[in-house]
Amino acid sequence: MRPIGALPMAAAPSTNSAREEYIHVREAGVTRRFAHLDDVEAFVSVVENGSMTAGAVALSTTPSVVSRAISRLETRLGVQLMRRTTRRLSLTEAGRAYLEQVRSAFSLIADAERAIQGQDGDLLAGHVRVSVSTTYGHYRLPETLSRFAQAYPLVNVELSITNRNVDLVAEGYDLAIRLGPLPDSGLIGRKLEDAPLCLVASPHYLERAGTPKTIEDLASHQCLPFVMPSTGRDAPWLFRLDGRDLDWTPPGRVRIFDDVLGVVSLAERGMGICQTYDFIVRDHIARGRLVELLEHARGRSRPFSVIFAPHRRMSAATRALIDFLVTPE
Known part of the structure; x- marks a missing residue:
């Protein structure tokens, strides 16, 4: 210039x-x-x-x-x-x-x-700005981005990993990956998955405090609730018991704000029990650093979706990344 x-x-x-x-x-x-x-x-x-x-x-x-x-x-x-x-x-x-x-x-x-870039599929090029939460950004997106980078080496991806809900249009993002039901905001969304939830604690904590056998037992344990930024309230733990859905708000002397991954870090250190996604703790459980609890009450999940503004002209690079996200390998 x-x-x-x-x-x-x-x-x-x-x-x-x-x-x-x-x-x-x-x-x-x-x-x-x-x-x-x-x-x-x-x-x-x-x-x-x-x-x-x-x-x-x-x-x-x-x-x-x-x-x-x-x-x-x-x-x-x-x-x-x-x-x-x-x-x-x-x-x-x-x-x-x-x-x-x-x-x-x-x-x-x-x-x-963006609309004109990468019209030739063999030479797809361009720039894609993505906003994603810490949970998905650290544990789910890297594998997809790795495959995407190999398939389209001329596409640059600018990735913002944050739990702040960005304004896609005002801040210039092409797409975002968000948790929960899609807001009634005029944005278009495509569901990526319903991520199963599980309850976990460290072996050290269970040795010290005992193992809960029922949901009622949790009231006497040290729970690690996460405070939802949108409401300022503790996120309920989601269970399915005897075919019925049950939302239970955990008590806790330690409450985690802003980054939901904090509940897993604290649970791993023996500070209490947390509910999180299978994809986050699967490896921790396999290595014996965490133990799953109340398996009979599992079965609930939360949805993740990719969203984008409907009125923006979408580049070929953005369309290709969305296809990678929504299409299983």
């Missing part, structure tokens, strides 16, 4: 006619309808990165160049977009409205590029 605000250089004219053509080309360049897009990109970069300096680093230029670009943009629009002080930047009302519109415009351009 050329420096922000720079115009294409032309060779110096050698004749009067050539000089007239040269002037015409320069004037055409200056009056191009979208010649200011570099300045717009500078504005967006500063907002998204929080400062002139950080925005300049993201664009591989200097803060002074970025500052001049925003000043040019404000002059062109005839409004102030930012309030600048020595310590912070803030958007004006006009700046916020303009930011929303130009982000949408850049998103459409990005969608168009």
